[in-house]
Amino acid sequence: MKKLMLALFAIGAVISGSVFAELDNPGGTGGLDSLRGETLLEDTRPADAFKDFPKEHAVDSSYVYQPPLIPHAIRNYEVSLNANKCLACHSWKNAKEMGATKISVTHYVNREDAVLADMSPRRYFCLQCHVPQTEAAPLVGNDFERVQSLK
Template sequence: MKKLLIALLSISAIGVAIAQTEVEGVSHQSHEIDDGMLEQTDLEKAENAGVAQAEQYNPGGIGGVHSLRGVSELEATRAADDFKKYPREQALSSDYVYQPPLIPHNIRGYEVSLNANKCLACHSWKNAKEMGATKVSVTHYVSREDAVLADVSPRRYFCLQCHVPQANAKPLVENEFKRVDSLQ
């Protein structure tokens, strides 16, 4: 809270300096002095002082905001984390009733678009047995009007709306979620 208050005061000081320079008619451009160097105007000095003070009191980033990405500045790009290992040939248990099954394999490069659905190459009723994959649920063949369809319903076509890959990775934030008693 203290850091936030200091940052707000710094911003206020910059605003006051801007207002004073405009009232006094101070030029916003730097003035050239004898040795070829540029002299800062009062406005530029106030802006630089405010930025320096904000950086001093908020080392974690702009406004003291911290990110799950670590200590990198929020605007900066950092290297992506390594890919997590996916459990192979292992069904992942559910934590609550009607939970969409988790995907126990990597899906990098899978196209799921208006034109193609790579998931259905293995999980469709036609291919599941041959591929050794779990069949798409019968609920995916029912329209919103409860009509049974010959193919996957458009509202269930984009698998990644509900199904997500699950890796054994360290949680980014603490999680105290408890699975439903009936599933323990």
Template sequence: MKQLFVALLSVCAVITWSASAELKKSMYGENVQSLRGITQLEKTPSTDELIKYPREQILESNYVYQPPLIPHKIRGYEVSLNANKCLSCHSWKTSKIMGATKVSVTHYVNREDAVLADMSPRRYFCLQCHVPQANTKPVIKNVFETVDSLKP
């Protein structure tokens, strides 16, 4: 009885695996590829030479309070509990000297709307909201439309 049960389970497992493979073939085709193509992860070339970072923000904001994009490279920037490389240029003390945009006043306000002398801890990790922009070809087609463009 035990052998019959094990044999039946084995047959069910083989049938399930075969059906799953056939279903994947019919749904996705036989040549499924990721967006990076068939390149192996270990052989991915560096893209630093390909990306051109603009000096000013070239993309318009799409919604109210959208965080500005970063118009320069940030590779190697440390933003941790111990250091924030962004503030070396963008703090209120150094922005004028460095010719950089000042951190917004909103970053110095805490949850209770009290103005702080230093940056609010909830706004300290810049890369949670701000991302680099670059003049690159989109990986996939973007069909995003702003709310204003949807009006008749």
């Protein structure tokens, strides 16, 4: 019994110790700059403003097989279990009438390399690969360069 009490006491001391440690360290960025900028840990930073999406095709591909950037706004376009707004214009059935580029044959190939009669489920969530083009500074600096043949 005495041992148990001692053990409980020890655990209690460790837990309350860590609580005090937290109180002694009220946050701050500790001199580190993260993607949240200089916002303190305990603060919520205001969200960035929405970006403008230029309508002209402004950004060219940087490498072969790059998913083309989306040259139009996509706000409120639903892509969910029930609906895929993108396909309302980009499916082979609708593309001509809507004046949109139809999804390419690669979007019909499944992971066993079989060409399906309809779009492959692995291509359903368009925004996994395609993003709207916009002038956005990279979140983290890098020295990526366009592939030589497309320069």
